[in-house]
Amino acid sequence: MAAPASKVEVRLSAEERAALERLVHTGTHPAHATRRARVLLKADAAGPDGWPDERIAQALDINRMTVSRVRAQFAAEGFDATLHKKKAKGRQYRKLDGAQEAQLIALACSQPPEGQARWTMQLLADKLIELEVVRGIDPSTVWRTLQKTNSSRG
Numbered sequence: 838m839a840a841p842a843s844k845v846e847v848r849l850s851a852e853e854r855a856a857l858e859r860l861v862h863t864g865t866h867p868a869h870a871t872r873r874a875r876v877l878l879k880a881d882a883a884g885p886d887g888w889p890d891e892r893i894a895q896a897l898d899i900n901r902m903t904v905s906r907v908r909a910q911f912a913a914e915g916f917d918a919t920l921h922k923k924k925a926k927g928r929q930y931r932k933l934d935g936a937q938e939a940q941l942i943a944l945a946c947s948q949p950p951e952g953q954a955r956w957t958m959q960l961l962a963d964k965l966i967e968l969e970v971v972r973g974i975d976p977s978t979v980w981r982t983l984q985k986t987n988s989s990r991g
Contacts, residue, residue, distance in 0.1 A: 846882045875897055876908075937970050
C-alpha cells in the first residue's frame with residue numbers, strides 16, 4: 838500500500854535554511870532540535886531535497902509520523918516553535934524550600950500542643966502558618982513533605 842503524499846508543504850527562506858544548516862553542522866544542540874532541523878531541511882520544497890515523509894523517515898531513522906508532525910508544526914506555529922520545545926505547563930513546583938522543610942520536621946519531632954497526644958497534619962499546617970513559616974499550606978502538602986523524609990515522627 839502506497840503512503841499518502843505529504844499534505845503540508847515546507848518552504849524555508851534563505852535565512853531559515855542557513856540557520857538550520859548552522860544548527861545541524863556546528864556546536865552542541867539538543868537532539869530534538871537537531872533532528873527537527875534535519876527534517877525541515879529534507880522537507881523543504883524550495884530546497885535541493887524536497888523529500889516525501891517516507892524517504893525522510895528512512896534516511897533519518899525516525900518514524901514517518903514524527904516527520905509529519907514536524908511539518909504540521911512548522912506550518913501552524915512557525916520556525917522557532919518547531920525547533921524549540923515548549924515549557925511544561927502545569928508544572929508543580931515545591932511548596933516548601935529546604936529551610937521551611939527543616940522547620941516542619943523540627944516541629945513534627947517536637948512535643949505536640951497541650952491536650953494533644955500527637956501532631957496531626959492539620960495541627961502542623963496551622964502551626965506553620967502561625968509561626969509565619971508559610972502564608973498558607975494544605976495538610977496534604979505537610980503529609981507529602983514528611984513522607985519523603987527519613988525522620989521518625991514517633
